[in-house]
Amino acid sequence: MKKVQRRQFLGTSATAVAVAAVAGSSLLRAGSAIAGNVAGWPAKAFDAKTLDQAMTDSIGKTNIPVSAKVILKAPTIAENGGSVPVTIEVDSPMTADDYISTVWLFVDHNPTPLASQFNFTPACGKAYIQERIKMAKTDNVRVVAKTNKGELMASAPKEVKVTIGGCGG
Amino acid sequence: MAEALGNPMIRMPSSAKKGDIVEVRSLIMNPMTTGLTKDKAGKVIPAHFIQTVTVTFNQKPLLDVDWSTAVSANPYLAFKMRAEESGTLEMTWKDNTNGTWSATAKITVS
Numbered sequence: 191m192k193k194v195q196r197r198q199f200l201g202t203s204a205t206a207v208a209v210a211a212v213a214g215s216s217l218l219r220a221g222s223a224i225a226g227n228v229a230g231w232p233a234k235a236f237d238a239k240t241l242d243q244a245m246t247d248s249i250g251k252t253n254i255p256v257s258a259k260v261i262l263k264a265p266t267i268a269e270n271g272g273s274v275p276v277t278i279e280v281d282s283p284m285t286a287d288d289y290i291s292t293v294w295l296f297v298d299h300n301p302t303p304l305a306s307q308f309n310f311t312p313a314c315g316k317a318y319i320q321e322r323i324k325m326a327k328t329d330n331v332r333v334v335a336k337t338n339k340g341e342l343m344a345s346a347p348k349e350v351k352v353t354i355g356g357c358g359g
Numbered sequence: 360m361a362e363a364l365g366n367p368m369i370r371m372p373s374s375a376k377k378g379d380i381v382e383v384r385s386l387i388m389n390p391m392t393t394g395l396t397k398d399k400a401g402k403v404i405p406a407h408f409i410q411t412v413t414v415t416f417n418q419k420p421l422l423d424v425d426w427s428t429a430v431s432a433n434p435y436l437a438f439k440m441r442a443e444e445s446g447t448l449e450m451t452w453k454d455n456t457n458g459t460w461s462a463t464a465k466i467t468v469s
Binding site for chain 2: 308316
């Protein structure tokens with residue numbers, strides 16, 4: 191709890207810190223000892239230690255129906271858990287009236303299961319993301335997507351066999 | 360070893376036809392440490408990671424990304440954009456130690 195309070199405090203004082211940081215060089219800013227969360231970053235969901243808690247804190251519920259519209263691609267076997275490529279694609283017209291607003295990416299048993307949150311706009315044209323994530327061990331990866339109307343749908347969980355866990359580096 | 364930081368890069372087609380969906384690929388240097396590991400001396404390596412990536416096109420919001428420590432070091436991010444008009448795409452990455460980096464890429468839409 192102490193950690194969370196510190197983060198919240200620093201979050202609220204982020205503006206003052208940002209003003210102070212303008213004076214420094216980018217290197218100094220990056221190496222600064224003053225750590226704090228970026229304003230608007232959903233700390234509670236990212237700090238959650240279990241999948242259920244992370245889903246509750248991010249989405250508000252845990253039981254999301256699986257839909258074929260949500261496609262998650264990840265390797266069946268990943269030699270290096272420190273860098274597992276994932277591709278997310280959600281079938282949506284991405285028009286002003288009908289688009290995917292948010293996508294969450296989870297790794298079931300990572301120390302903090304919520305890996306990423308993506309907030310799309312219709313201007314994206316496609317709800318598509320590719321990135322690389324860390325996995326502590328052989329585990330399921332899953333994605334939940336939300337439409338602008340609030341409809342929730344999940345991908346089928348995808349198991350990735352991890353040979354060397356990604357938490358050492 | 361000093362970690363490389365920043366040096367953001369964006370790869371995007373320089374031209375497209377109106378209505379085309381183009382892919383934008385990006386890369387930035389950041390250790391993305393979790394705060395859960397220790398160095399050889401047994402000292403905890405503090406969490407140092409990018410938390411937000413903000414993407415705009417002609418200063419209008421396109422995509423907002425929130426990252427955890429589960430994103431790999433030197434994070435790569437690819438996404439799509441519908442090419443509607445010529446202009447500038449800007450990406451801004453922010454980490455938990457007040458580091459901020461921005462990069463831009465231009466596209467001509469005909």
